[in-house]
Every structure is written in structure tokens, then in C-alpha cells.
Amino acid sequence: MSCSRLDEVRQALTAGQWPQASAPELRAHVETCARCSQEVLITQHLQLARAEAVASAHPGTPSLLWLRAQARRRTAALERAGRPLAAAQIFALVLVAATVLGMVASHWRGLVDHALSAEGAPTFSLTALVGDWGMVPLLVAFAAITTLGGVVVYLSAERP
């Protein structure tokens, strides 16, 4: 359902010319056209409701919203900046876990024997470790401590 004069009616309604300032011939058309009279009925009611709602609106001050937005922007920026550090943290943890698991997997029999023997404490020394694995465990541990240490320093300095 459409009408060729609908745009004219809409224009008159939008410009606030309806009904007094619009042509009598257009008014006569609206009385006989179902589509245009529907448009007038709904638009007039909703425009009145809008005027009423706008008059009763009590928006707060914009400065509070401005400050809230600033705080949210800053939080978002910090979160974004913290993402690479979180990734480094996870990487370091995975590295440490993998090293520990690797060492346990390769020495599990010796560890079990030590645990089961009644001869006292296991003979686990740094020299033996370096002999078995070369410098790999020490390098990994050093890298992990360095990364985690950096993260800890950053978090304690930047986060409230």
C-alpha cells in the first residue's frame, strides 16, 4: 500500500506545517487516502510523545561521562599493553614446565630408586645435572627467571 503524495505529506509533517500550513487540497487528499491518513495519525502521535519525553528528560552533566570514558579508555589501553607480557609469562611457564617434565621423564628411574632406597638423601648435584644435560636446564631456568622477574617488576610498578 503506497501513495504518490506520501512524500508531500511526510514533508509537511516533518516541517511542522501539518495541518494548518499545508494546502487545503492536500488535507482533502489525506482524508480520503488510507495510507496518508495512517501516516498522519502515527506521526502526529509519535511527534507529540517525543516532545513530551524530551521535555521530561533530565540528562546529567557531560563532564561525568567524559571522566568515565577517560577512565575506561585508560584501563583498555593498559590491558592492551599487558597482553604481550601475559604471553611472555605463559611462554616462560610452559618452558619451565616442559623442562621439569623432560628432566623427570629422563631421570624417573633414578628418582624412583633414590626414593625407594633407604640409604639417605638422593645424590642430586648441579655437576651431575650439567653433565647429563649440558647447559640447557641452566639457560632455560635463567631465561624463565629473567622473564618472570621482568613481569613481576612491571606489574608491581604499573598496576595499582
Place this chain on the structure above:
Amino acid sequence: MNWEDAIPSIAIAQAARVTEPAMDSDQFAAFYERSAKPLWAYLARASGNAALADDLMQESYVRFLCAGFPGDGEVASRRYLFRIASNLLRDHWRRPRALPLDELPEDRSAARDTSAQTESRLMLSPALAKMRPRDRQLLWLAHAENYSHREIAEITGIASPSIRLLLFRARREMARLLGKERA
């Protein structure tokens, strides 16, 4: 991961630059002055809840500022603001049901009535309350805010060809309900 990401201070400075608002505080205050009341009216009428409209309006402005919308003038910024508000409304409708329109507090809806407004409100409020929230929203944008179908599609996220059909049905339903109220 590139090298800038590894240095927090650079990343923070960049992030702050990216999220810098498109307007300064004075420009925002002026924009707020012009757009807050129509936005509140839209939210209050579409949601049927004045308190909710207050909350959603504030959240809409905060998100608008955080988004740093580099809008091409007042009209585009306003349309973007209405789009944010419409998304918030849609999120709200996905949660438990809103209060009906006749529960709008009297002091918020009946301030400074003229007789025409009173008569209109007596007919319109029950009719709007019986309509689906999305239909109320579309009718308001089309007839109270005078947005075109294309603009309504942009604001609501509904496909433009669907707007014509949905508005046709909403108008027919509204006219039927208003006729009923009048009778």
C-alpha cells in the same frame, strides 16, 4: 609479536593515541546538550523504562567516546550514537523482559502536558505497550526521529529491504491499536 609490543610504554602511548576521542570536552558537552534529550526519549519510549533509559543513555555516551568515532559531522555522530543505544537496547531485550510503558513514572512522562499531549498519551501509551519492542523502536526512529529506511537499517543493524516490510506491519498494527483506543 612485533618489537613495539614488547615495550609497554610505547604500547600504552600508542593505545592511548588510537583511543583518543574524536572531540574534545567542550565539543562533547555541546554535542551532549543537543543529543541527550532526544536519545533519552528514544530509549525511554522504546524500552518502556525511564530508569533503564537513564542507564543506557550514559553507557551509550561512554561507549561513543571510547570508540573515538571520527564522524563526518553532527548528523553522522548522532546516528552512530543511536546505533550504540540500539545495540544496548537489543542486549537488554535478550535479558529478562522490560517494564511495560504504563509503568513509566508519572513525573517523567506527564510533565507540562498540553491537552493534545494528554489525549495523545492516553491513546499512544497503551497502544505502544501492546507492540513488540522492535516495532516500537522502528516506529520511533521513522516517525519521531524522521530517519530514512537506510538510516534505520544502519542504526538497528536490520537489512534495509526488511525495514520497509517491518515498518509496514508495525504501522498497520499501530494504526489498528490507536483506532481501538480511540473507539
